[in-house]
Amino acid sequence: MNPSSVNDTTPDATGGDLPKDKLPRADCTVDATGTLTLEVGGLRGADRPRLLLRLRPKRGTEQVAVADRATHEVDLAPSPDEPGRWRAALNGGGPVLDEGRWDVWVAPGGSTTGGELRVVPGARDLRILASGGFPDPVLPLEVRVPYATKDGYFSIRAWRRPSHAEAGDLTVRDGTLTVTGRLLGARLGRGARALLKRRGKGGPQVETRLADEGQGAFTFRADYADIPHDVQGPDPAYWDVYLKPGGRTARVRVARLLDDVADKKTVFVYPTTELGQVTIRPYYTLDNDLAVQVSAR
Amino acid sequence: MKISFLLHNAYGIGGTIKTTFNLAGALAERHEVEIISVHRHREEPNFTLDTKVRLRALTDQRVEKDHPLRQRAAKVFPASEYRYDQYSELTDQRIEECLTGLTSDVVIGTRPGLNVHLALQGPRGAALVGQEHLTLDGHPPALRNALRAVYPRLDAITTVTRADADAYRRKMRMPGVRVTALPNSVPEPRLAPADGEGRIVIAAGRLVRSKRHDVLIRAFARVVAERPDWRLRIYGKGDEHDRLRALIEELGLYNHVHLMGAYSPIEAEWVKGSIAAVTSSFEPFGMTIVEAMRCGLPVVSTNCPYGPAEIIEDGVDGRLVPVGDEETLAGALLDLMRDDALRHRMGAAALARSRRYGPGPIVEQAEELFDDLLRSKTTRGRITGAFRRRASVHAIKDAALTLAFAPLRTLRKVKR
Structure with missing residues (x-):
């Protein structure tokens, strides 16, 4: 096991x-x-x-x-x-x-x-x-x-x-992760962003622009080069992925929940990218939340 | 009647185990049935066994791992058999003890090496049936020779296809041995059949080379180019997992092709699909084809030896495509994706035409065979004295041969 x-x-x-x-x-x-x-x-x-x-x-x-x-x-x-x-x-x-x-x-x-x-x-x-x-x-x-x-x-x-951002297809290409999805229970407003936050108290955050595709559908790109890897910090470091719909709406976790696969981690597997001194890959956590793992090579 | 199956390992995963469980369970409706597993390595079997079937094991790896006799090469189980490495003097002894003590009316071996045990040591009063779940032509020549020497002592050989039964009749000299095809049975699924509306293609089977999942994945790259709304799910686990995962990444199919891991029961997974795909280079039977059809899925399969062509009627309840031909495979999948009516029609035909593999029809065939064998045994009973003597002469000869070959086998084992 x-x-x-x-x-x-x-x-x-x-x-x-x-x-x-x-x-x-x-x-x-x-x-x-x-x-x-x-x-x-x-x-x-x-x-x-x-x-x-x-x-x-x-x-x-x-x-x-x-x-x-x-x-x-x-x-x-x-x-x-x-x-x-x-x-x-x-x-x-x-x-x-x-x-x-x-x-x-x-x-x-x-x-x-x-x-x-x-x-x-x-x-x-x-x-x-x-x-x-x-x-x-x-x-x-x-x-x-x-x-x-x-x-x-x-x-x-x-x-x-209370609200949920359902991840759809993920694409990894040229050092960039593209995420498509659908937001439920909140409305995308002006200034909506995607947020990557390093797991752990007070972990650094990275924000990226988010494209509103209408009816809750969204796309965002996370450039791996923008995710700092602190050699003093945890290794591997795990970055959890959220949406900030805009205004005063609370951030919403990006996850993949709306299908029959109880454990996504081993079924939805994405490419690993080597970038400088680190390797980066998106993955689903044991709770089927989307995260990005950054490890020293 | 009392029926005993002799199985390599009832606790593993594979077509032979599943089909033996199915047949044993169906026979247990009217008969006393047991499965004797030579090996055991875990508490419970992976597949669900009918509670009416008794299951017992002859060796238990969890407690007998270091048994001294395990270190000594098997002498009865033939060295040319695929599973020879898992047999030893310990299994030789335990199987012989078990077989000679049996009071069953019918004893059924489920793989070549166990059929050899059965032929040499099976209780003479019982009908001795050797089941072939692989194929004669697929066996290495040394194994074919080993079988040729002892199979004439069995009462019957059953193969899973007519094509393989023909091969036995043509290539083995076994006077008096009944050779007949007894296909695998698949119970009626508990779930309603697939409705054919989904956008999922399903493949299921161990992730090993001979299943050629690589061809399926490459074909699916062509499919996705035209129909990106379809997904492929491959159920099963095995040595090829990492290689297949790498291929999926290389082709950029990680949103479309998923390795699902092992699932049991698989029927709940079939009904999520609308098409099933089989890309094997070799399918002695093709259990997954029948399972998928019984769930109402049309199957696109390679026309490999021997099973698929005896199960699928090309263009009626599925499609047959050449082995290793990803372009034709992709074309056949796309035909079914483009044409909803065709897919529904073939799915309905698959459901109807696969009923012949239900436990009812298959058990009838098995019972008829067993009855016949037992009848001819009793009518022959009076004259078996001569047979017996001759048989024992054979047994002595075999034992001498076995001993003569034993050092050779030991040497082979060491070299591995």
Whole structure:
């Protein structure tokens, strides 16, 4: 396993010892309204089962006991299509999921002994997200992408942002990064800029002009030569990418969230450029935010 | 009936594993079925196995890595087999112990080396079936000779294509051995078929040379020049990953071509696409072709030996193009992109015509074969005394030969 990956293994006591074929398995679908529907099977003897969504502690933070994690409970209803299966729809009316990774559990209830069980993923029908048919986003933007963790459990990645700049195609040519995208939840005004800020407290910033392509679409170019690399500073240095829509509007993170790919980092990969004493490449962070990595050669 | 499959490694990823799981799961509806995995290196298999199928392993790399017998070259498993390096005296012993103790009615080997074990050590009362998931012509001559020596002792050989079955009948002298094609089966997808409206081409398979993903990526450069709204997703992992990544960058396709990594189950990925592409130089069967068709995708495939031409009818439910010809491949993809009606028609035909690979039809063929074999076994039962004696003479001869060759093999292993 990639050591830099998110802490995806959860050796929790409850249900963690059961082999996967004894755990409940959930199929899921995202429909054109953005509703995520889960259908859980393998819950023999369950009575009024509930779905539990538990926020996984961030990588590098202290371990939190499962029972102490932020948890949302959702009632499961019998599936109208298949007896013995249970269904829950997560949409605007359901729980508000903060940004992060939400592990999916079930509390079976009824005659079942033992406690809560982790859920393993079945078929995930995310074709709506893949086709670019993401429904017109409602602000604040709420994105939920169900996925299989590295150790094979069902989890949901969630983002919740008051405004959002969705990155589209990126082009790296002649020492320049060109980013196209779409701004949601804020309006591009006069003096809109793109901003690169070096990660870390008080990190330097670089601004660049931004072209308004109409209806929220934008393009900006970042000249790599304008990104200073401080030999005394961190190496590699990570520069996070934002938009400043103009006026007093708060800056907006540039990210790629509106499709079916839960982890962009290894799938959307861009060329590395050598420039003087450094190499530079744009990439998506573990949270699918756009950033630029600058390292000494 | 009681059916045992002997598999190299049920815990890995690959077409043979997947199809064995599929067939075993489908047979388990009516029979007692187990999979015996020679190797094991992780807790759970990558693919989902029907809970009715029993799975057990003969060796476990996690706890037996340093077993002294692992250091000693295999003598029964043929040295000319592709996986010889992963076999040893330990596997020789464990497989023999296992086979002689079996009470199954049917025992099925799933690769040449395991078929050799089966032929030499399989329980004589059982129907012994050697499955060939690769092809006879693809085997090196030394392996073909090794198989020629012992395959006549099997009751049946099944290949995955008719073309390969023909090759066995023509080139191997195996009197009394049934040779028949038993294609891989693909279960009915749980998801609704693709609607053909998206703008994604999908390829899936291990990232290895023989899949020629490089040709697909080059062809896609031509496609993008005309249809920049289409994307290509390549699912799978393998040794070619970095080389393919470099090619994508060199051609400036990093916004259009994505290496997606390994996914299971893959059907949820097929339905995101509108066209599937297969560029292999060699496909003994072409499991991904059937999977894609069962999800309603027309497949553009190379016409490589042997599978694609037996699965796809060119121009009806997909397209067949020459191996390594990126221009023709790009043309075939563009034809389907330009013409929505054609794409939808071929997708619907693919869905309908791929039903013959469903577990139902394939299991019927398998059951019929097993019944036949068992029937002729019992009618022959009375006269097997003579056979047995002769067989044991063979066994002694084989053992002597094996011993004679053993030092040679050891030498080869050291030189590697």
